[in-house]
Amino acid sequence: MPELPEVETVARSLRPRVVGRVIERVETSGLALRKPVDTERLHRACVGARVEQVERVGKYLVVRLHRDSASEQDALLVHLGMSGQLLVVPSSTPRPPHTHVALGLASSSDELRYVDPRRFGVFVALRAGALSTCDELRVLGVDPLSGAFTADRFHGVLRASRRELKTLLLDQQHVAGLGNIYVCEALFRARLSPRRHAVTVGAQRAAALHAAIREVLTEAIARRGTSFSDYVDADGNAGENQLHLAVYGREGQPCRACQTPVRRVVQGARSSFYCPRCQR
DNA sequence: GCATTACCCTGAAAGC
């Protein structure tokens, strides 16, 4: 389940493989993802365009395209959903099932593939100038690894909400990029219960949570993400952060700090894992 | 504003 560290790892592994390359061919499965894949629009945006940059915005990837003859440039907006993969592989490699988009890269035999069994992802082309106002990106909150994500600002977000910490932090409109795994891990590190109401968190604990969020994300990126089932980077390599999780997916197992069994509760139809003794 | 629920989808795991 790709969250910020996984998407960042995909972006980093993608750059050396695709930046500067020209797209010469587009093929699609015809199946809809979270949004319909507009084959004709993709074709117009991609064929003949050069990949200029790969960026991450929250859990989204933005692939900026460049065409010398164009007055307005295009971009690809990609969300990996639950099970999406972006892979650069030789075109001769058999395409796995659920390959929804394949972009053939010129001057090599490689292609960039978007594979997504559960089809919760997004793969659309749009004008680069429309990125900041498109439905997906305009609602996103601050990136937790950016300089704009300060402890003060974060405390302000918490103070302004009566929601439970877990559901608030999963809401991309406040902090963009956190998902189930890293919210659970950050809350454990800050010793805060996922059920704690945000407004009740004082400045000191807010600062601790702010630091914990940045730490768990930074460490996970260094470990190239958390691979439970589907996630791999653009080279097909799994991450290893799953070996270092403190609470996520560890229901019933002893807390690494106090040995109390890790508890699972459901909040907003998502599992929360926490230590009932360490986290208050 | 917020919580809850349903939906999209498939594969893995559990249950029988």
Place this chain on the structure above:
DNA sequence: TGCTTTCAGGGTAATG
């Protein structure tokens, strides 16, 4: 063993 059911989850929309 093999079939059926349940569950997982990111984002969105509808409802209360």
